[in-house]
Amino acid sequence: MSSTQKYEVLVDSFISKLKRRQITGSYNVATATCRLLMRVISSSRWSSTEEFINLIRGVGCKLIDAQPREFATGNIVRRVLAIIRDEVSEDSITQSANNAPYNTSMFQLLSTTHTTKPQGTQATKQPNQDLRSVVIQGIRELIDEIASVHENIELMTVDLIHENEVLLTPTPGSQTVLNFLLKASLKRKFTVLITECYPNDINECHSFAKKLAEMNIETVIIPDSTVFAVMSRVGKVLIGARSVFANGGCVTAAGVATVCECAKEHRTPVFAVAGLYKFSPTYPFDRDSLIEVGNSGKVLPYEDSDLVGKCEVTNPLFDYVVPEHIDIYITNIGGFSPNFIYRIVLDNYKAEDVQLG
Template sequence: MTSNKASSDSGPVSASMFQLLVTSHKEKDVGNVKVNEKSDLRSVIIQGIRDLMDEIQSVHENIELMTVDLIHDNEILLTPTPGSSTVLNFLLKASLKRKFTVLITENYPNDIEICHRFAKKLADANIESVIIPDSTVFAVMSRVGKVLIGTRSVFVNGGCVTAAGVATVCECAKEHRTPVFTVAGLYKFSPCYPFDRNSLIEVGNSGKVLPYEDSDLVGKCEVTNPLYDYVIPEHIDIYITNIGGFSPNFIYRIILDNYSTDDVDLS
C-alpha cells in the first residue's frame, strides 16, 4: 500500500525569493528505512553567484593579455568611452610594453568630468593623452590607428549599447577604414535581439544641452539629450572579450554556448 504523505505535506508554492533559498528536506522509503534526501538549492545558487563574481573580477586580467598583440608602438588610439573601466585597464596594461597616444572625446555634455578624470589616470601612468571636442572626430580620424570603445551590453546580432556619441565615431571610423575594437566582458553579452532600437536609448536632462538662460528657445526647437547610443554590428570590427577576440558575426555562437535555450525566451 503506497502512502500519500509526500503529496499531503507539500504546501502552496511561495513566490518569495527568500523561500527559494531555504534548505528543503524530503523523505523517501528505501525498504523499511526512511532516508532524508537533502535538496540544498541555496548552496547551488550561492556557488553560482560566487562563480559569476570570480569571472567578473578576472575579466580585466584576461582581456589585458591581448594588449601586446593589438597595440603597436607609437600608435594613435581614440576612445569615445572614457567612462569604461575595461578600456582604462586595457590601456594601462598596454602602456607597460607599448608607447602610444590616446585621443579622448569629451562626450559633451554628460561625461566631461569623467573624461578629465580618465585623462588624468592615463597621464599618471605616463601615457600621452589628448582631450578633443566631439566635433573634431572626423578631422583627426585619418591619423588614428584604432578606435577602442567600451559597452554596456552586447546583443546577439553583434550590435551593442554604449555611451552617447559613439555611433558617430564608429561611422567616421568606417569611412576612414579605421578598425573599431570593442572591449567587453562576457557577462555583458545578452541573448536579446534589439528589435526596437529607440527603446534602448535613455534620455537624460536636456538642461545640460540648453541651459535655463536660453529658455526663450525652448518653444522654438526640440532638445534631447541621449545618454546612450546603439552601434550597429557593421561598424564594429572585433570584440575583445575575456575568452578571446571574436567577429560581430560570431557573437550569436558565443551567446548560445553561455545561455540555455530556456533562458533566452523572456516572454
C-alpha cells in the first residue's frame, strides 16, 4: 500500500467514527484529531512545504465536512498548520541570516575585497524529515496541553469561588465544570444548583449531581423553568462551552442562553469555563447553522399523535450565547474578557488558515 493510500484509509476511518458519533465531546475529538494528524504526517510524503500545508488543509476540510458541529477538529487542524508555518518562517529567517555577508572588523569596511561567512557542509534547506519530526513534537506538546487543561483551570478556583456561595450551572455535561467544582470543594464550602436540562441531558444532570454529593457538596437539581426565580440568590453562574468564537460568543448546551439572559437581568456574573483548544478563529455569521436539532420525540412523544399533527416541535441540542452575556472566560492560561478573545486567537492561529476550504 502506498503512503497516499495509507493515510487516506486513516482519514476515512476517522471520518466514519465522527459520522457515527463513536467519538463525541470536544476533549475526545481534539485528542483523537491530534493522534490522527500525527499518523498522517508520519505516513505521508511531500516534496515542499506548500505541498505539506495543502495536505493538512485537505485533511482538515474532510474532517470539518464530515461533522461541521464538532468544532474541535477544525481548531486542532488550524493549530497544527500554525506550528508548521512558524517552523517554516523560523527556518527561512535562519537561512537568510546564514547567507548574509558580514565583516569581522571595522577596518574591513574600507577594504575592496569582501569576505563572506564560510558555508558549512549543512544544507541550507531544511530536510523534510527534520520538519516532520519538529511538527510531530509540536503535536505531542499540543496533546499534553489538552490533557493538562483541567489542572491549570483548577488553580483559579480559590480566587473565583467564595465561602458559602450559591452557584448555578446549566451545563451538567461539562467535565471541565465538574472538575472545577470538585477542586473548589477542597478549600471552599458552597451550594450548587443544577438545571435538569430537559429533555436531552437529564441523565447527565443526575450523574453530575451524584458526583458532587459524593464529595459532600450541597447539590440541588431544579427545573429549567425556575431559573429566573432562584437567580436572585445565585452568586455566580458557571457554564461549559463546546466552542468559543473570535467575537467572544460561544456554543454550549441547550437552555444556557436563557440562563444567561436571567443572569444579566439580575446582574449575576457568568463565568464560562473552556480550554484553549476550544477557541476558534472563525466568526458566527450564520448562527442558525451552529445549532443542531435533535429528536423531537423527547419533547412530545409520538404516542400523542393528535398533538403531533397539530403543532411544530423542535428540540435544539445547542445554544449560542452572545458575548455581552458572559463576564469572564476561565481558560488554562488565565481569565479573559470576551472582548480579549480575538487577541488569544491571533496568538495561536494564522490568518491564512481561518478558512480551510
